[in-house]
Amino acid sequence: MSAIESLRETFRRDQTWPMLQSSQANVNVDKDVILYVEGLNLSFDGFKALNDLNLYVNDGELRCLIGANGAGKTTLMDVITGKTQCDSGSVFFGQNHNLLNKDEAAIAQLGIGRKFQKPTVFEAQTVFDNLELSLKTDKSVLPTLFSRLSPTQIDRIDEVLKIIGLEQHRFMLAGALSHGQKQWLEIGMLLAADPRLLLIDEPVAGMTAQETERTAELLTSLAGERTVIVVEHDMEFVRSIARTVTVLHQGSVLAEGTMDEIQSNKDVIEVYLGEEQAEANGAGGDA
Numbered sequence: 001m002s003a004i005e006s007l008r009e010t011f012r013r014d015q016t017w018p019m020l021q022s023s024q025a026n027v028n029v030d031k032d033v034i035l036y037v038e039g040l041n042l043s044f045d046g047f048k049a050l051n052d053l054n055l056y057v058n059d060g061e062l063r064c065l066i067g068a069n070g071a072g073k074t075t076l077m078d079v080i081t082g083k084t085q086c087d088s089g090s091v092f093f094g095q096n097h098n099l100l101n102k103d104e105a106a107i108a109q110l111g112i113g114r115k116f117q118k119p120t121v122f123e124a125q126t127v128f129d130n131l132e133l134s135l136k137t138d139k140s141v142l143p144t145l146f147s148r149l150s151p152t153q154i155d156r157i158d159e160v161l162k163i164i165g166l167e168q169h170r171f172m173l174a175g176a177l178s179h180g181q182k183q184w185l186e187i188g189m190l191l192a193a194d195p196r197l198l199l200i201d202e203p204v205a206g207m208t209a210q211e212t213e214r215t216a217e218l219l220t221s222l223a224g225e226r227t228v229i230v231v232e233h234d235m236e237f238v239r240s241i242a243r244t245v246t247v248l249h250q251g252s253v254l255a256e257g258t259m260d261e262i263q264s265n266k267d268v269i270e271v272y273l274g275e276e277q278a279e280a281n282g283a284g285g286d287a
């Protein structure tokens with residue numbers, strides 16, 4: 001092949017370059033479990049943020065994680081995503097990927113996407129551009145300068161726009177979106193990278209009732225094909241989406257079950273729901 005032919009081939013419109021291809025890892029879920037967290041411990045200056053924590057999440061599940069402030073929810077997410085090292089224990093993605101010997105980038109590459117509470121979209125870029133940027137796995141200068149979207153990638157962005165309900169806003173600047181729409185765009189940015197497991201922190205904080213309802217539909221629709229773990233304090237929202245709820249308390253799992261089981265669990269009422277209820281009553285009583 002001549003140099004010019006080789007260049008033409010490289011820049012062909014429908015060429016999907018290796019660095020832009022989805023690199024979904026082979027995750028062994030033969031036992032239906034996609035996330036194994038076992039005996040996890042982590043202390044900060046003697047304070048046990050995670051205390052012999054065990055958690056198993058099935059492939060395709062939508063799991064809600066609740067617990068009082070300081071229960072260890074964020075710390076658990078930090079360990080799963082490689083942001084924080086634990087003192088002991090094990091975390092496996094499927095049966096075959098030990099997450100504790102990988103860094104954040106390698107864990108993301110395996111197909112674990114995380115969304116923090118505050119939306120972090122690129123406000124000066126359009127909705128479409130935000131999604132395009134998230135498709136690219138290689139962010140170094142040359143590939144970014146010369147990359148073009150393949151028809152497959154454009155289709156993928158269209159598909160994501162449809163899932164997150166922002167088809168009509170594709171050319172709008174992300175900064176002009178409402179708070180709820182920014183949250184959906186960020187979920188879309190995760191989806192563009194085609195993750196197997198999504199960790200989503202307090203998605204409905206600050207949303208209107210209508211946005212909250214739409215978010216419930218969105219997250220419910222994602223489960224099945226993907227596994228979704230949602231950390232949330234809004235109990236009404238948790239009830240609307242959850243099949244299984246895990247309650248964390250002082251770095252361990254206090255209870256696990258359906259929302260009805262959780263809401264009638266004495267220990268949970270004592271350490272968490274009672275407190276939430278008292279706060280709600282207090283707020284009402286003061287008025």
Ligand SMILES: Nc1ncnc2c1ncn2[C@@H]1O[C@H](COP(=O)(O)OP(=O)(O)OP(=O)(O)O)[C@@H](O)[C@H]1O
Nearest residue numbers: 044045048049067068069070071072073074075076
């Ligand atoms: N880097 C750190 N250094 C010291 N202590 C920490 C650190 N990170 C977390 N902690 C402590 O670990 C405990 C668990 O915190 P974590 O943020 O995981 O709780 P949480 O369940 O996510 O709470 P919230 O609902 O308020 O976000 C808290 O007491 C917190 O102060």
